[in-house]
Amino acid sequence: MKNHFIVVEGLEGSGKTTAINTIKKTLNNIGISDIIFTREPGGTRLGEKIRKLIKYNFKNDQITHKSELLILYAARNQLIEKVIKPALMKGKWIISDRHDLSSQAYQIGGRGLNKKLVQLLRYLVLGKFQPSLTLYLDIPPELGLQRIYSRNKIDRIEKEPLSFFIKTREYYLKIISKNKNILLINANQKIEQVQNDINLILNKWLIKNI
Numbered sequence: 284m285k286n287h288f289i290v291v292e293g294l295e296g297s298g299k300t301t302a303i304n305t306i307k308k309t310l311n312n313i314g315i316s317d318i319i320f321t322r323e324p325g326g327t328r329l330g331e332k333i334r335k336l337i338k339y340n341f342k343n344d345q346i347t348h349k350s351e352l353l354i355l356y357a358a359r360n361q362l363i364e365k366v367i368k369p370a371l372m373k374g375k376w377i378i379s380d381r382h383d384l385s386s387q388a389y390q391i392g393g394r395g396l397n398k399k400l401v402q403l404l405r406y407l408v409l410g411k412f413q414p415s416l417t418l419y420l421d422i423p424p425e426l427g428l429q430r431i432y433s434r435n436k437i438d439r440i441e442k443e444p445l446s447f448f449i450k451t452r453e454y455y456l457k458i459i460s461k462n463k464n465i466l467l468i469n470a471n472q473k474i475e476q477v478q479n480d481i482n483l484i485l486n487k488w489l490i491k492n493i
């Protein structure tokens with residue numbers, strides 16, 4: 284049986300939540316409605332607590348990059364074992380707002396952590412497990428941040444300087460150029476155009492993978 288695990292990735296304000304709604308509608312239209320929606324960090328009781336810790340409970344000088352990395356993977360382990368794998372075993376579809384690619388981009392690219400360290404952790408937690416499809420919404424960071432700055436509550440990560448997001452985006456692009464299961468969507472377009480692009484790519488993928 285094929286796994287149906289779709290991940291949406293991208294910088295803050297790139298349009299991930301909007302894209303997930305588009306994907307949901309497209310799947311519903313072809314009769315797929317047994318879908319589990321999840322997010323990283325989060326998606327389990329432990330994961331949601333870790334999400335709050337990561338986003339709101341510390342200042343940057345109170346948590347090391349390595350500690351941050353380790354708790355992100357604790358949340359991921361919990362989600363994979365308790366939610367994602369059991370659901371896929373039952374033939375359900377999963378759509379996740381972020382997954383492991385975020386750690387590659389933010390922790391290696393943004394934070395500058397050692398690539399081998401992150402990949403070792405990834406192997407310990409995920410082994411060879413991978414999403415079936417990842418859609419990466421590409422946007423210049425200043426534009427994404429502009430979109431979210433109008434919100435009331437800005438979290439610790441969103442307060443990072445622009446240079447952090449520039450490095451994170453560069454790393455996303457580097458990984459994507461080497462991986463055929465990650466498809467890039469230009470998120471710097473009108474919402475309708477982004478939705479069209481998502482539908483085109485998704486429908487093409489569905490024909491081969493349903």
Ligand SMILES: Nc1ncnc2c1ncn2[C@@H]1O[C@H](COP(=O)(O)OP(=O)(O)OP(=O)(O)O)[C@@H](O)[C@H]1O
Nearest residue numbers: 294295296297298299300301430431472473474477
């Ligand atoms: N293509 C677009 N053009 C203009 N505005 C957009 C576009 N896509 C989404 N938006 C708006 O930008 C804001 C951020 O979009 P959204 O919440 O989907 O991004 P996100 O990637 O989920 O953000 P976050 O990282 O904070 O979860 C929302 O107000 C949304 O309506």
Ligand SMILES: [Mg+2]
Nearest residue numbers: 299300301380
């Ligand atoms: Mg969102």
